[in-house]
Amino acid sequence: MKKIILFIITLFAFSVSAQTVAVQTFATGLSNAVALVHPPADSRLFVVQKGGLIRIVNSNGTINATPFLTVTGLSTESEQGLLGLAFHPNYATNGFFYINYTNTAGDTIIARYSVSAIPDIANTTATILMTVDQPFNNHNGGSLAFGRDGFLYIGLGDGGSGGDPQGYSQNMTIDPNFPSRVMLGKMLRIDVDTTFGSLNYGIPSTNPYATTAGLREIWAIGLRNPWKYSFNRLNGDLWIADVGQSTREEINKTTFPLPNIGLNYGWRCYEGTSVFNTSGCPTFANTVVPFTDYVYGSNGRCSITGGYFYTGTLYPNFANKYIFADYCTAEIGLVDASGVITWNANLPGVITSFGEDVNGELYITNGTSVSKLVDTSLSTISLNESEVTIFPNPATNELYIKNNNNLALQNISIADLTGKVVFNQDIQNIDSNTVNITSLAKGIYLVTVETQSGLTATSKIIKQ
The missing domain is CATH 2.60.40.3080 (Immunoglobulin-like)
Structure with a gap:
């Protein structure tokens, strides 16, 4: 994200005569909510608050008074804080979950926790999996998600400032003074069910750099600030929304089974479909061409908030579409199979994140509330409004x-x-x-x- 300013989204006006994306308030009383996830086969929604709390929203919209987890020792400056949460695919039996946060030194921490004997309360003991040194307080990425392959994907931004001044997104040379910075601007992939050497996680043998010390975790390069990414729960496709610099906001789609060849999503060589800085870069054709992108600054749009490919059943008009938002305008965008974007629902405030429930229905967060995404037209009308x-x-x-x-x-x-x-x-x-x-x-x-x-x-x- 370029900037985090949180407002309250109110109920959007509904239309009965045309396709309309709107929201219905589901839960209120949150603070700086930046992520929304659910455990496998679980109707509860877990909201990540930037200040360090994970809150449980029940299926009836009530919020538990006691947080699921309180994370201390955070930096919340700018785009830092508690940013991501992912539940192990076997959470129901092993109770493991993983978080992404920024410590007081400003570095990204990936940690494992476990649920206690009380399902709504987590144990407070953490196992640190990874620490990545951050040079600036923005472009930390923050999302965590398990792919259909069972591996944990960790999206890291380019380290911040603007224009990737150190070239971290394309860099594959380890700096002995800051060896972990080679991870910046990358999508990492680790195996949380095994270990490798002294690490508290394993390296998938199919990782493109699995045999190269210092680079083993890297699955793909060339990201600016992936806010956010998600997997299609039905077919495993990966959708990444990468925040642009000053020209384009981009959406990338990588189909399952995910390739193991070391993908390059293009930044800082290319910003979406535009050239940014091609010094020492591959050709555009040798990078992952965005599934679609849109113009930065058009109608006030300036920062993409990634969402989900819709897999629910309540709203046929959403079917076969990827749904996302622009942070600055709070518009919701629907992307069809051809990459065409249809903009809807210019809401007040901002949209910080999307979430998906156990049935594939979608929600948004705006910092202080969770709202359901609804379609108000249904497209089943055989009679028109004049009748x-x-x-x-x-x-x-x-x-x-x-x-x-x-x-x-x-x-x-x-x-x-x-x-x-x-x-x-x-x-x-x-x-x-x-x-x-x-x-x-x-x-x-x-x-x-x-x-x-x-x-x-x-x-x-x-x-x-």
Whole structure:
């Protein structure tokens, strides 16, 4: 990230006539939330707070009063702090999880912890896996994630300042004074289930530099500040959002099985699809060409916040799309299979991170709250707005169905977001119908109107 300023996101206005990405507040009362993850097969969401706390958000949106873990001895200057969390694929049986934070010396620490006998509380004893010296207080990366191969991927930025002044992203020469800085601007890959020599982790034999001392952990080079990256939970593809310098913000996609040839994502030679500094660099064709990128500064956009390839089931319009945001405009972007970006939901405040629940549904954090990502259009409408109008939205006690073209309406049904029908009523062919919804709890519902000929119109409403 270029800058961290945290605001509160409020509920975005919904539209029933066009595809709209919006958010529904799920949990509030957080502080400087910068990551959101869940353990395997677990409905809880774990929120990483930059100041050192990991908080548990339950499936009903409540936040546990006692933190899951409190990390002390942090530097929180600029982009430093507690930044990343990943649960072991076998967390349910071994209880291990891993964090990425910045210590008081300003260096990146990768550490392993374990859960206590109480599922909502972690043990406080840490095993340090890795320390990486940081020359500046920005571009630390921070994300952690396990790939489908079972290895832990660690994304590190180029060390900071601007323009990668020391050339760390492309550097593969070890500085004896700062040997760990060769890791900067790289994607590392380690095996947490084995050990190598004196290390508290192992080196995958397929790592491209597995036999070269000092470089063994490196899987790929050429990153500026990967904020953030994620794996498609269904097929293992890796998506990396790399924050740009002053020209382009880029998204990289690497398909599974991930190659073991030493990928080069291009920075500082190239910034997205633009040339930045090609002194001593490979050709653009010999780097990983971004899946897509967008112009820095266009409409105020200036810093990408990576998200997820949607694998949920509630919102068909999200299917086959990678969903991310721009930090500066709080716009949410949807990337299709051709790399075309569609911008939606210019929200107030900022979006610091995305999260995915056990079902593949998406959430965002804005520092102080967690919100669900929702689609308000459904794209299942067979009737258009000029024929049937459902209002008001939000609604309190009643919904009105205006039958503009005197269609032969037959039925209205209302379902919650799990698909459970909570209201069903036959309706007559009259100019307007009134539906009493006082019995419905507050929330978002899918309203479907059906004609006698079988045409349907479905939209979402908020009951407040």
